Amino acid sequence: MGSKYISTSVIRRLPRYFRFLNSLKQTGMIRISSSELAERMGISASQIRQDLNCFGGFGQQGYGYNIEKLQAEIGKILGVDRGLKTVLIGAGNLGQTLAQSIEFEKRGFNIIGIFDKKEALFGEVLRGLPIRSADDLEDFCKENHVDAAILCIPFKEAAANIDSYVKTCGIRGFWNFSHYNINEKYPEVAVENVHFNDSLMTLCYRVINLDKKD
Amino acid sequence: MGSKYISTSVIRRLPRYFRFLNSLKQTGMIRISSSELAERMGISASQIRQDLNCFGGFGQQGYGYNIEKLQAEIGKILGVDRGLKTVLIGAGNLGQTLAQSIEFEKRGFNIIGIFDKKEALFGEVLRGLPIRSADDLEDFCKENHVDAAILCIPFKEAAANIDSYVKTCGIRGFWNFSHYNINEKYPEVAVENVHFNDSLMTLCYRVINLDKKD
DNA sequence: TAGATTGTTAATCGATTAACAATC
DNA sequence: TAGATTGTTAATCGATTAACAATC
Numbered sequence: 001m002g003s004k005y006i007s008t009s010v011i012r013r014l015p016r017y018f019r020f021l022n023s024l025k026q027t028g029m030i031r032i033s034s035s036e037l038a039e040r041m042g043i044s045a046s047q048i049r050q051d052l053n054c055f056g057g058f059g060q061q062g063y064g065y066n067i068e069k070l071q072a073e074i075g076k077i078l079g080v081d082r083g084l085k086t087v088l089i090g091a092g093n094l095g096q097t098l099a100q101s102i103e104f105e106k107r108g109f110n111i112i113g114i115f116d117k118k119e120a121l122f123g124e125v126l127r128g129l130p131i132r133s134a135d136d137l138e139d140f141c142k143e144n145h146v147d148a149a150i151l152c153i154p155f156k157e158a159a160a161n162i163d164s165y166v167k168t169c170g171i172r173g174f175w176n177f178s179h180y181n182i183n184e185k186y187p188e189v190a191v192e193n194v195h196f197n198d199s200l201m202t203l204c205y206r207v208i209n210l211d212k213k214d
Numbered sequence: 215m216g217s218k219y220i221s222t223s224v225i226r227r228l229p230r231y232f233r234f235l236n237s238l239k240q241t242g243m244i245r246i247s248s249s250e251l252a253e254r255m256g257i258s259a260s261q262i263r264q265d266l267n268c269f270g271g272f273g274q275q276g277y278g279y280n281i282e283k284l285q286a287e288i289g290k291i292l293g294v295d296r297g298l299k300t301v302l303i304g305a306g307n308l309g310q311t312l313a314q315s316i317e318f319e320k321r322g323f324n325i326i327g328i329f330d331k332k333e334a335l336f337g338e339v340l341r342g343l344p345i346r347s348a349d350d351l352e353d354f355c356k357e358n359h360v361d362a363a364i365l366c367i368p369f370k371e372a373a374a375n376i377d378s379y380v381k382t383c384g385i386r387g388f389w390n391f392s393h394y395n396i397n398e399k400y401p402e403v404a405v406e407n408v409h410f411n412d413s414l415m416t417l418c419y420r421v422i423n424l425d426k427k428d
Numbered sequence: 429t430a431g432a433t434t435g436t437t438a439a440t441c442g443a444t445t446a447a448c449a450a451t452c
Numbered sequence: 453t454a455g456a457t458t459g460t461t462a463a464t465c466g467a468t469t470a471a472c473a474a475t476c
Contacts, residue, residue, distance in 0.1 A: 011419055015416060019393075045433095047468065052435095057435065062434075080415065084418060093310075108422075172424060173417055173420065173421035175414060188424070197321055198230060198233070200406070204292055204296060204321060207361060210386060221443075248457075258445060258446090260445050264444080267460075275450070275456075276455070276458075
């Protein structure tokens, strides 16, 4: 099953469909056509049908798509109920904020351990979990199968520990806030980089070039 | 000046060039060829030369590019020293974390005001600035020209106040963490959306489909 | 059945890569 | 001058859009 290669462009649109379908569902709507969904999302109906047909025929000719069913299908494709076993590495400002404000369970992740190297934090409870010493991470990963990590540590920390994370801990997915380029050394793991700085600079460019928009 | 339209793909790569050139500069290197930079960044030399030539000829045949000069040029294009006057709207968990951990001045932004609607926060100092009442935002924007806003508020708050931000306050750029789709109603302003959930779901998909990577 | 809308193939558009003449 | 590498044009590739036959 599921052997066809799907382009990054398509995959990146899936969460957006998921989000729109969710809000439509909440309004009580039952069905929607690709053209109406396209209208609402500001994209083309062709694109929607092409995207969905990468994964199968979820619609019905003459009718459209059942909103609830379609959302469920996309959720299944994305794996939102997989509960991937995940550790948070780095419980500083950002790590704490993410731990507290994101509904990981609804996005396919299950946080099972939180680690930091700062002694003062050990034992503090976040999201119902105690902050542990980063020194215990390898042991923890040997005892618990860990799928993914949220990396809220500085560049240098990431660079120094990536071998341990990938090779010793066996972690295969990284939500990476560290700016360290993990895929350069380990192209085989899944990495989702979040570059706040890049995002900000892009915004700056756009603001100062608003005149040439569209 | 600067009238040519530049595609989003190109713009999004500029901060990355900026970042790489910065680290090269710090190693003491003086010059680099497009092919060596390409090698290091994992992209093609053609792409680098194409991208740079959207903005002008920054290199020299037979020599390559001067690292410091090129970085300065890209910084100028991105506007990293523009110091856009910016307000932070929403000083909860996320807002506070961003305020404390991001070097806005180095990315073209200058935070001049912080606002929240939660009374308990008023007067608290963040980044050397007092948290003010969201009720005072409009007045503040009339007294101070404000270019951009960092929106760390919930969807509903954003939906309820966007008219004020754009029309009354005259804000033209948004670093948007609210999930509210600003461009749908105001296509004329610059928006950089940060969707943590989408990013997470993409990662989940990738982890569970690692077998079909590459 | 007639109308609507999908699934899918073909056409277009844009972005990336390759090639090479210009030139330092 | 010869060698290297850019700037830029042409070729390729992939993604988006358009079209339409299939079918509910």
